[in-house]
Amino acid sequence: MTLATRGPVRIVGTGLLGTSVGLALRTHGVDVVLHDPSRTALALARDVGAGRPAGPDDTAPALVVVAAPPDVTADVVRAELAAYPDAVVTDVASVKGYVLAELRAAGADLTRYVGSHPMAGRERSGPSAAVPDLFLGRPWVIADSGSSHPDAVLAVRSLAVDLGAVPVTMDADAHDAAVAAVSHVPQVAASLVAARLRGADDAALGLAGQGLRDVTRLAASDPALWTSILAANAAAVRDVLRDLRTDLDTVIDALGQAAAADGPETVELGALATLAQAIADGNAGVARIPGKHGGAQRTYGVVTVLVPDAPGELARLLTEVGEAGVNLEDLHLEHAAGRPVGMAEISVLPGRVEHLEAELTARGWRLVS
Numbered sequence: 001m002t003l004a005t006r007g008p009v010r011i012v013g014t015g016l017l018g019t020s021v022g023l024a025l026r027t028h029g030v031d032v033v034l035h036d037p038s039r040t041a042l043a044l045a046r047d048v049g050a051g052r053p054a055g056p057d058d059t060a061p062a063l064v065v066v067a068a069p070p071d072v073t074a075d076v077v078r079a080e081l082a083a084y085p086d087a088v089v090t091d092v093a094s095v096k097g098y099v100l101a102e103l104r105a106a107g108a109d110l111t112r113y114v115g116s117h118p119m120a121g122r123e124r125s126g127p128s129a130a131v132p133d134l135f136l137g138r139p140w141v142i143a144d145s146g147s148s149h150p151d152a153v154l155a156v157r158s159l160a161v162d163l164g165a166v167p168v169t170m171d172a173d174a175h176d177a178a179v180a181a182v183s184h185v186p187q188v189a190a191s192l193v194a195a196r197l198r199g200a201d202d203a204a205l206g207l208a209g210q211g212l213r214d215v216t217r218l219a220a221s222d223p224a225l226w227t228s229i230l231a232a233n234a235a236a237v238r239d240v241l242r243d244l245r246t247d248l249d250t251v252i253d254a255l256g257q258a259a260a261a262d263g264p265e266t267v268e269l270g271a272l273a274t275l276a277q278a279i280a281d282g283n284a285g286v287a288r289i290p291g292k293h294g295g296a297q298r299t300y301g302v303v304t305v306l307v308p309d310a311p312g313e314l315a316r317l318l319t320e321v322g323e324a325g326v327n328l329e330d331l332h333l334e335h336a337a338g339r340p341v342g343m344a345e346i347s348v349l350p351g352r353v354e355h356l357e358a359e360l361t362a363r364g365w366r367l368v369s
């Protein structure tokens with residue numbers, strides 16, 4: 001594949017994001033120069049193949065990608081705009097309004113700056129967590145400065161497309177309100193739910209299943225990075241959390257009424273309906289999350305299969321799903337605590353469930369209903 005992005009591309013900040021951008025560009029042979037104030041982060045990014053450390057004799061870059069923490073992003077962008085007067089400069093910080101306001105206040109050349117934000121990441125930080133396919137199929141917000149030159153916007157859009165992402169145009173404030181709801185509040189909620197587990201005893205934790213893991217996956221994120229993200233998007237995150245607090249209070253009041261009753265019949269009128277409504281509202285919200293191919297979410301059927309904990313068994317199962325002519329849409333593995341089997345939850349199109357169950361049963365697999 002020939003890329004529209006021309007080198008040299010200079011990446012400033014060689015952590016998870018910067019190193020992933022470098023790896024993806026290097027895969028296509030683009031010349032990438034790297035810079036990071038942490039000498040270790042820089043050397044590690046070089047070692048994993050994300051590019052070469054910037055040197056004094058380098059050709060000036062055509063494009064600079066700033067992938068530093070949000071609180072230093074505006075300063076770094078400003079310095080890069082000044083150091084490379086012909087380069088387009090973008091950043092990938094998770095917050096856009098704050099960076100743009102600081103650049104504007106500092107009188108930076110906004111014609112060559114285009115803010116951006118790939119909606120792709122991991123719970124781990126640093127160059128060792130970087131992967132070249134991090135951006136595949138993910139939205140990449142392009143937030144022009146209001147004065148960005150169309151060629152600069154095109155260069156940043158091309159970067160997103162070249163890395164396999166889907167560019168989405170949004171202004172900085174709309175972006176910040178959107179990520180407050182879909183990324184920053186989910187992070188806070190996951191952290192708060194997980195934090196409740198600190199005092200739980202081992203017996204309780206031993207009962208945990210996939211539901212708890214799903215809800216708390218983000219709680220493994222880096223505290224320093226997230227403090228910087230939350231502080232930079234504080235007003236928008238606070239607004240969504242206030243609404244969440246109102247909803248929590250409603251549920252707490254209803255539970256208080258249920259706890260005070262002798263049984264369901266004597267619960268104060270409306271309290272049970274309030275609880276049901278909270279869960280139903282969640283159903284309505286989750287149904288609005290786009291599916292894995294970016295369109296409206298599909299509800300898949302799930303076939304759960306017991307897989308003996310022996311070499312090659314999972315591979316055999318997946319081969320036989322293919323032989324049955326069924327397309328695997330998603331796969332979840334769970335280990336049954338203390339038992340020599342695992343459970344494979346195979347997601348398939350709803351119309352294929354019966355056929356797959358029959359095929360797997362005929363081939364001797366044990367299904368969990």
Ligand SMILES: NC(=O)C1=CN([C@@H]2O[C@H](COP(=O)(O)OP(=O)(O)OC[C@H]3O[C@@H](n4cnc5c(N)ncnc54)[C@H](O)[C@@H]3O)[C@@H](O)[C@H]2O)C=CC1
Nearest residue numbers: 013015016017038041067068069070093094121122125126
């Ligand atoms: N972690 C994630 O999942 C995502 C993060 N982002 C954004 O990407 C940016 C980078 O995040 P990560 O790569 O996850 O963080 P990271 O912690 O893995 O890497 C940040 C790097 O920036 C360097 N750095 C610190 N101060 C600097 C400065 N003044 N100049 C240049 N480099 C500096 C650090 O040494 C470190 O190597 C952040 O703005 C974050 O909001 C965007 C999408 C996803």
Ligand SMILES: O=C(O)C(=O)Cc1ccc(O)cc1
Nearest residue numbers: 094118119120121122123183
């Ligand atoms: O892992 C996930 O689901 C994420 O949402 C990762 C993520 C973290 C921070 C961002 O600014 C963008 C994406």
